[in-house]
Amino acid sequence: NAGVTQTPKFQVLKTGQSMTLQCAQDMNHNSMYWYRQDPGMGLRLIYYSASEGTTDKGEVPNGYNVSRLNKREFSLRLESAAPSQTSVYFCASSEARGLAGTDTQYFGPGTRLTVL
Amino acid sequence: GDSVTQMEGPVTLSEEAFLTINCTYTATGYPSLFWYVQYPGEGLQLLLKATKADDKGSNKGFEATYRKETTSFHLEKGSVQVSDSAVYFCASASGGSYIPTFGRGTSLIVHP
Numbered sequence: 001n002a003g004v005t006q007t008p009k010f011q012v013l014k015t016g017q018s019m020t021l022q023c024a025q026d027m028n029h030n031s032m033y034w035y036r037q038d039p040g041m042g043l044r045l046i047y048y049s050a051s052e053g054t055t056d057k058g059e060v061p062n063g064y065n066v067s068r069l070n071k072r073e074f075s076l077r078l079e080s081a082a083p084s085q086t087s088v089y090f091c092a093s094s095e096a097r098g099l100a101g102t103d104t105q106y107f108g109p110g111t112r113l114t115v116l
Numbered sequence: 117g118d119s120v121t122q123m124e125g126p127v128t129l130s131e132e133a134f135l136t137i138n139c140t141y142t143a144t145g146y147p148s149l150f151w152y153v154q155y156p157g158e159g160l161q162l163l164l165k166a167t168k169a170d171d172k173g174s175n176k177g178f179e180a181t182y183r184k185e186t187t188s189f190h191l192e193k194g195s196v197q198v199s200d201s202a203v204y205f206c207a208s209a210s211g212g213s214y215i216p217t218f219g220r221g222t223s224l225i226v227h228p
Contacts, residue, residue: 106161
């Protein structure tokens, strides 16, 4: 049981390049999330998928797109990377079946992205 | 929407010292409250949670009590270890949403 896995672990891009961050979970969770973590800013939600087939914007969606490929996988795409997107990106999942508000989020190990 | 405020760090302590990290929240209704911990180079993991007023969450020697009257969920540990060095995040989630609101995190550094 691997939990939440993310690839790649590290990435360096030049301004204007594109890339896709991959995320997969093996816990049969309904909901999945993408966050970015910046010094002094805590965690900020980029996009989330409440269930397979749905995606919604979070707090900071500009410059990103997502795809919920199936129940297990949720990818984040940067179409034209900018230095402001240098950050650590975390994928998370949660069961989202019981009482809303009581859910635990399970996080991947993160992708450290630098945009030059 | 919900908001969470936690004390700024870093908090620097010697081993075996007492730890308190303050967290207060604003929310409509009665949210669930969480503490997550992030060890260096890793993702966040749940440390403890409480889902209703007066509940106490506990794990690995850490405790936090859900105080409705003061809208607080302060994290405490009686005797910290070097291995507790990490960033601690307080979070709240209101009924009707599976998406928590996170505080900005508090870095804890424990010296031998």
